[in-house]
Amino acid sequence: MKASVFATRNHKEIVRDPLTLLFGMGLPMLLMWLFSVMQKNMPFALYEISNLTPGVIVFSFSFLTLLSGMLLGKDKSSSFLMRIFASPLSASDYILGYVLPLLPIALLQIIFCILAAVFLGLSLNISVLLMVGVLIVISLLYIGFGLLLGTIFTDKQVGGIFAIFVNLSTWFSGTWFEPDMIGGTFQSITQFLPFVHAVNAARAVLSGAYSDVFVPLSIVLGYTVFIFMIAILLFQRKIRGQS
């Protein structure tokens, strides 16, 4: 109840400053179009629309990290959070308040990208629908990263760290090239980080290989739970004034 009041505020705060939001919608669609044009002249299938779509959508989620991280960071540096911490809201109310408004944004990103993909030749079927579900789960990972960044850093620092984050999450995602083409340490890091697993889970469900979804999605979920646990712990400490 109180969480939803706080979530409504956060939703307004995000959509009334829509520049990042528009960028987070527009850029993925542009990338999708560029790469599917390139695909026409390529000897391998990496950028085929069925491969590209899940990767680009997961990439677009890094904007969720930016949005949630910046909002939380700003609330911290303006002392707005101090006001909230002085109120009797619980840690789970805050967390929900910051997570809920980002889910409809994730859904919009998914829908816009799928529409663009259909336009570029993706055929609509039940797997596409199932992929939406899997992607919503994956979006929580990226929202969680944002909360963690926003809890630890100020809004200005989040801007800089986002640049690093977006690079990490892109290079190690397997969207733009196959990590095993490089191999070695790069391949190990890729396997260790959650990003490639997120893309693999979404690709598997879209291709109808449902049994291949389970393992990568579990890794993503594990990471998500872990990140949320740290964020909640840090939040609780701040509420109780132990930081």
Place this chain on the structure above:
Amino acid sequence: MTIEIDGLTKQYKEHVVVDQLSLNIKMGEFFALLGQNAAGKTTTIKMLCGLLSPTAGDALLDGESIVHHQVAAKKKLNISPQETAVAPNLTVFENLLLMGRIYGCSKTEAKKRASAQMNLFGLTPRQSNKAKTLSGGYKRRLSVAMAMMSNPKILFLDEPTLGMDVRARRDLWKILNQLKGQVTIVLTTHYLEEVEMLADRVGIMHRGRLRTLGTVQQLKHETKKNSLEDVFLELTEEGAL
């Protein structure tokens, strides 16, 4: 007593920021905590609001311990932080509603309270302006009005007139004067005029210690000085302890 502070201490490693603070504040009193920058005023307020845990000591807010019954204590108080903590993209009215709702008001009740606060703080003409478009003075008014939305028993105002121009400061004083008696107010400041205009009693803090406590008249009398400024300068002199 609405506020009973007993031996409240905050220490960062070797640095004692608030040192054995003890004092009582009566219900409905307007209390001013005066001190130079870095005297420990904000740290004291943060501890009293449950935003920072004390290294030692305790305080009772309307009978609830800030160490042992933090959630109960938090329901009694509200704060307008040193920085103007408003939600920038919400309107004045939305900011007020938000605070009411977070403290558990129904929508109708929150709207009623918001209208009342906007009247009191002269914010009604600005009600549909986004907070980020307000001037510093209006932002500060909004910040204090937001704190009043929960009908707190105790209101903490951390340097509410910092950086305001003369007129905005006078306007806010007028408003704060109207709150007098309705709610127990603890205000921190380093403006002496503000204390003389508003406060029933004043405590002067220096390097984390409470140097003196009383009405402005009492302090002048005790130190045999003619103005609060002279009292303040004497008690906060470098090396004074």
